[in-house]
Amino acid sequence: MGTLSYPPKARPGDRVAVVSPSAGLPALFPHVYELGLRRLREEFGLEPVEYPTTRATGANPRERARDLTAAFADPGITAVLATVGGDDLITVTPHLDDEVLRANPKPYFGYSDNTNMLNHLYRLGLVAYHGGSVLVHLGRPGSPHPLTFASLRAALFTSDWYELTPARQWGDRPNPWTEPDTLADEPEMLPGEGWRWQGPQRVVQGPTWGGCLEILHWLMATDRVPTVAELAGSVLIVETSNELPGAKEVFRIVRNMGERGLLAAFGAIVVGRPKAWDFDKPLSVPERRAWGEAQRDAILRAVTAYHPDAVVVFDVDFGHTDPQLIIPYGGEMRVDAVGRRIAVRY
Structure with a gap:
């Protein structure tokens, strides 16, 4: 694939697009959404700009693609943030105007179903950002999580290396x-227990690719993933969604990648x-620990069968849990199994 291009960064005071390419949940939960917008203004000094489908439920894929393309085309917009995930962005990306996206590169932030968009930008040669949700993370109840906000601030405004930190809770x-x-x-x-390391003691550095595991299977x-040759030397980032795929399904997806x-x-x-944990699957704390162990074992079993020499790190705080560290998608990550440190370049 070669080296991907980092888009220019936003600055406090800029206008940023807030879009709903997956699901129009701001229409259903305006109190959460408005809290996220307020923090975007007050904590980051950014002015959110909405589009016709941002607060719309039932918008069709072409309408959502139109808004995404318009956000990239607008020279007054310096970053694009997704409000939340969903389950059908895979039907939206074919309707994007790729020439507009290439000609107007901007930092795009999203996770979960937004893996579709992150992968699409990757294939256009553009670095994007896995993480950042106006509803879930900017609209976090109580107070902002300091690790989430520090990471998001660095990803929005800086281009330097950034050391990721294991969450204490x-x-x-x-x-x-x-x-x-x-x-x-x-x-x-819950109490944090740090990251879990497996594999050889070495330092690996390369561009990232991956995202939500279930979306990667889609x-x-x-057949919308890069080739093996294009991904050679990269770092795979994977996480699972609030649909709570079981260990058997997780194993099969990673096995199929192998x-x-x-x-x-x-x-x-x-x-x-x-x-x-989810509302339709309210597991106890011991059950949740067992769920995590089963998922880790499933991934490790598949990796051991297909790539036993890989450095593997579990329980890094990105994806569907709180806090959420921002990971550059297609940007550089350094995984140091000797010093047990992870850094990313924003």
Whole structure:
């Protein structure tokens, strides 16, 4: 693939696009959304600009693609932030005007279903950013999480190397958006236990690729992933969603990546802390710990079969848990298994 291009950075005072390419949840949860917008203004000094589908439910893929393209085309917009994830952005990316995106590179922030957009920009040669959700993270109940906001601030405004930090406390049980009063309450947090390292003691540095594991399976099914040659020397970043895929499904997806030859392309594999609680699956804390162990074992079993020499790091705080560290997508990551440190270049 070669070296991808980092888009120019935003500065405090700039106008930034706020879009809903996956799901128009701001229409359903305006109290959460407005909190996210307020923090975008007050904490980051940025002025959000909305589009016709930002607060619309049921917008079709062409309409959402139109808004995404317009956000990149506008010379007064310096970054693009997704409000939340969803489940059908894979139907939106074919309608984007790629010439406009290439000619007007801008930092794009999103995760979960936004893996579709991150991968699309990657294939256009542009670095994007895995993480950042106006509803989930900017609209976090109680107070902003300092690790999330420090990482997002660095990713938005700086271009330097940034050391990632293991969270001392983490959570995967959000407050219900259907109850506005809970916005004042801090979410449940659990003690952090640091990152878990497997594999050889060496330093791996390279561009990242990956995202939400279930979305990567969709992208493989539609043949929209880079080739093994294009990914050679990269760092794989993967995390699982709030749909809580079981260990068997996780194993099969990673195994299928191995069968495709993708796993062998990566010198290191960085795995996000698995989310193990959802409203329709309210697991106890011991059950959540067991869920995480089963998922780690499943990934390690597949990696051992297809790429036993890879450096593997588990429980890094990015993806669907709280806090959420921002990871450059297609940008540089350094995974130091000797010093047990991870740094990214924003």
